[in-house]
Structure formats: C-alpha cells, structure tokens
Amino acid sequence: MSLNNDSILKLVKLTDTNLHVLDIYSERKRGVTSQVIEATLSYPLTHCPHCHSKALIRNGYRLAHAKLPSINGDPIRLLVHKQRYLCHTCGHTCGARSSNLKFNHTLTPGVAQQTIKLAKQSLAGTTIAALTGISNTSAARIINAEVHRPYRLKKLPENLCFDEFRSTGKHMSFICCDADSHRLVVTLPG
Known part of the structure; x- marks a missing residue:
C-alpha cells in the first residue's frame, strides 16, 4: 500500500x-x-x-x-x-x-475545536460527546475551558437597573445593568 x-x-x-x-x-x-x-x-x-x-x-x-x-x-x-x-x-x-x-x-486541538463548534450549535453535552467520540466529562471540560466568566467590577456604577424575570418554568432570575451605558453588571440564574 x-x-x-x-x-x-x-x-x-x-x-x-x-x-x-x-x-x-x-x-x-x-x-x-x-x-x-x-x-x-x-x-x-x-x-x-x-x-x-x-x-x-x-x-x-x-x-x-x-x-x-x-x-x-x-x-x-x-x-x-x-x-x-x-x-x-x-x-x-x-x-x-x-x-x-x-x-x-x-485529545488533539482538532477534537477540542470540533467540540466547541458543536456546543455553539446548542447541542447537549451527551450528544456532543457521542458525535466527537469522547466522554461526557471531557466534553464538559473542553466547553467550560472556553466559557469566559463575567468580569468583576472594581466599583459599582453610579446608576443601576435591576430586574427579576421568570427564566425557565417556575425559576426566577436576576439581572443588573449600568443605567447609563447599558452594560451588563451581573446575571444570576434562579
């Protein structure tokens, strides 16, 4: 051959x-x-x-x-x-x-790229793991490594907007943003 x-x-x-x-x-x-x-x-x-x-x-x-x-x-x-x-x-x-x-x-970087690409399509972790041939834990570890946590503020803005909303089912979530620039300060799931 x-x-x-x-x-x-x-x-x-x-x-x-x-x-x-x-x-x-x-x-x-x-x-x-x-x-x-x-x-x-x-x-x-x-x-x-x-x-x-x-x-x-x-x-x-x-x-x-x-x-x-x-x-x-x-x-x-x-x-x-x-x-x-x-x-x-x-x-x-x-x-x-x-x-x-x-x-x-x-796991090669190509597998990690494929996992992230599938995660961006909103597929479940078990589905991503089955499609890429890796374990659920490995898929979750790769996805969590790419997630960028919200930044921490050194000081709070002068004017804040607060809101509570029903996010999924009976669960409530909280959102807070700067009233002047409309930048997100924090979002907390319920």
Whole structure:
C-alpha cells in the first residue's frame, strides 16, 4: 500500500512535518470500528533540555495515543511512536514533541475545536460527546475551558437597573445593568 504522507496528515489537520505515517488500518474495539493512523514522530535533537549537554543518544520510542476529529463519522485514532533521547551527562530522558499534540493529553486541538463548534450549535453535552467520540466529562471540560466568566467590577456604577424575570418554568432570575451605558453588571440564574 502506497501512502502519501502529506495528504493523509492534511486530511486530519496535522501540520507537523516531523510526523511520518507508517500505516492506516481499521480496528474494532467494544463494538466500535475506528480508523487508526500509525505514525512516528522523530527529529534530531541537538542538546539536552535539562543540562544543555550535547551528549544525547536515541533511546527507543514511546507509544502515545491521541484522538483526532472524525471525518465520516468513524472515530480516528492516532498511534504515535515518539522518539526518546537519553542524556549521558545528566541521565535524564526526553522525548520528541509536536505542536499538533498537547503534552500528556490524548485529545488533539482538532477534537477540542470540533467540540466547541458543536456546543455553539446548542447541542447537549451527551450528544456532543457521542458525535466527537469522547466522554461526557471531557466534553464538559473542553466547553467550560472556553466559557469566559463575567468580569468583576472594581466599583459599582453610579446608576443601576435591576430586574427579576421568570427564566425557565417556575425559576426566577436576576439581572443588573449600568443605567447609563447599558452594560451588563451581573446575571444570576434562579
């Protein structure tokens, strides 16, 4: 099977030139069929990040798993063999890193972007989790990280407007805004 490295990585929105595709195959686990892209991440490291010595040698690979955003509905997983290095001077090990993969995370930024895009369409968290192939907790964590809390005021405005309103069912909510600029000061759900 002939693999075109660049086109495959562009398809799943991976831009790191140090990633090289080894194989693509389907895998069935727990009744779910997913596409698996197996790749290596390797580049020459010139000095140790701990002691800045140049006495580095290659020290095998570490297998890392990552979830990519789905293209046709099937989940896509990335198995990355990351190059490990050993420093002879300080004895520390370090590994290859990619801008497309967050350190110590299995969810790629593409999955987070897809989750936020679905959340902006007012879908439920369980629906978003099912569509992206992640857990409900991961979907909630991604969405909550993107929510910007209302700012705190150092002092209250001179003129305020208050209002209570029935927001959902029998629940009441409270809103307060600046009477002069009409900027929102606080909204409290009931």
